[in-house]
Amino acid sequence: MSNPLTFAVPKGRILDEALPLMARAGVVPEAGFHDKGNRALSFACEGSDMRVIRVRAFDVATFVAHGAAQVGIVGSDVVEEFAYPDLYAPVDLAIGHCRLSVAEPEGQAGAPLSSHLRVASKYPNLTRRHFERMGVQAEVVKLNGAMELAPGLGLASRIVDLVSTGRTLKDNGLVETSTILDVSARLIVNRAALKTDARVGALVEAFRALAAPAEAA
Numbered sequence: 475m476s477n478p479l480t481f482a483v484p485k486g487r488i489l490d491e492a493l494p495l496m497a498r499a500g501v502v503p504e505a506g507f508h509d510k511g512n513r514a515l516s517f518a519c520e521g522s523d524m525r526v527i528r529v530r531a532f533d534v535a536t537f538v539a540h541g542a543a544q545v546g547i548v549g550s551d552v553v554e555e556f557a558y559p560d561l562y563a564p565v566d567l568a569i570g571h572c573r574l575s576v577a578e579p580e581g582q583a584g585a586p587l588s589s590h591l592r593v594a595s596k597y598p599n600l601t602r603r604h605f606e607r608m609g610v611q612a613e614v615v616k617l618n619g620a621m622e623l624a625p626g627l628g629l630a631s632r633i634v635d636l637v638s639t640g641r642t643l644k645d646n647g648l649v650e651t652s653t654i655l656d657v658s659a660r661l662i663v664n665r666a667a668l669k670t671d672a673r674v675g676a677l678v679e680a681f682r683a684l685a686a687p688a689e690a691a
C-alpha cells in the first residue's frame with residue numbers, strides 16, 4: 475500500500491469554511507479532529523489513505539512546498555508572500571475572502587509619501603514589492619499580529635495587514651489607504667507530487683468541480 479497522502483490545513487479562521495468543501499471532495503478527518511481538547515496535530519481520514527495535519531497558515535505553504543505535505547488549503551496572501559516555485563495553487567476555493575491593505579493613522583492619511591518609510595507587517599515581501607512599485611523604499615518591521623498598534627507607538631508610520639470588515643482598523647484609529655491584494659483561499663499542491671502521484675491530480679479535479687460555478691439550469 476502507498477504512503478498516506480498528507481493534506482495540510484490552517485488551524486484558524488479558514489478551517490470552518492474549508493471543512494464542508496473538504497468533505498464534499500471526500501476528505502473527512504476522523505472525529506478526534508473536532509475535539510478542542512485533543513492536542514494531536516495529525517489525523518487519519520475516514521475511508522481513505524489520507525491524513526490531515528493542522529498547522530499555522532504560513533506553515534501550510536512551507537509543508538506543501540517542501541513536499542512534506544502534498545496538498546493543502548491556504549490564503550492567497552500566503553501563496554503570494556512566499557512565491558515558492560514548487561508550490562502550485564490550481565483552484566480558487568472562493569472562501570476566506572479578505573484583502574491585504576495599507577493603513578495609516580486617520581490624521582496622516584493623504585499626506586505625500588516620503589522616499590523611505592517604515593512599515594509594520596507580517597508580509598515583508600508583498601509590502602516591499604508594493605512600495606517599490608511606487609518608487610518608495612520600505613523598511614519592514616516584521617510583526618506576527620497586533621500590527622495596528624505599531625503607528626501609535628512609533629514603531630512604523632504605516633501597516634500592511636489583512637482587512638475584512640474594517641472593524642479592527644477603525645477600532646485602532648487607522649484608515650485603509652490602498653489595497654495590495656484581494657485574498658481568497660486556494661487549494662495548493664506540491665508540483666512534483668502532482669506529477670508523480672495520481673491521488674493529487676484526482677483531488678485537484680474534485681476541488682475544481684466544487685469550485686466551478688453551477689451551470690445554469
Ligand SMILES: Nc1ncnc2c1ncn2[C@@H]1O[C@H](COP(=O)(O)OP(=O)(O)OP(=O)(O)O)[C@@H](O)[C@H]1O
Pocket residue numbers: 484485486487488489529530531532548549550551552570571572618619636637638639657658659
Ligand atoms: N479578517 C479576515 N477575514 C477573512 N479571512 C481572513 C481574515 N484574516 C485572515 N484571513 C485569512 O485567514 C488566514 C489566516 O488563517 P488562520 O487564522 O487559520 O491562521 P493561523 O494559522 O491561525 O494564523 P497565525 O499564524 O496568525 O496563528 C489568512 O492567511 C487569510 O487568508
Ligand SMILES: O=P(O)(O)OC[C@H]1O[C@H](OP(=O)(O)OP(=O)(O)O)[C@H](O)[C@@H]1O
Pocket residue numbers: 487618619620635636637638639640641642643
Ligand atoms: O477587518 P476585520 O474584520 O476587523 O479583520 C481584520 C483582522 O483580522 C486578522 O486578524 P486575526 O483576527 O486573524 O488575528 P491575528 O491578529 O492573530 O492575525 C487581521 O490581521 C486583522 O487584525
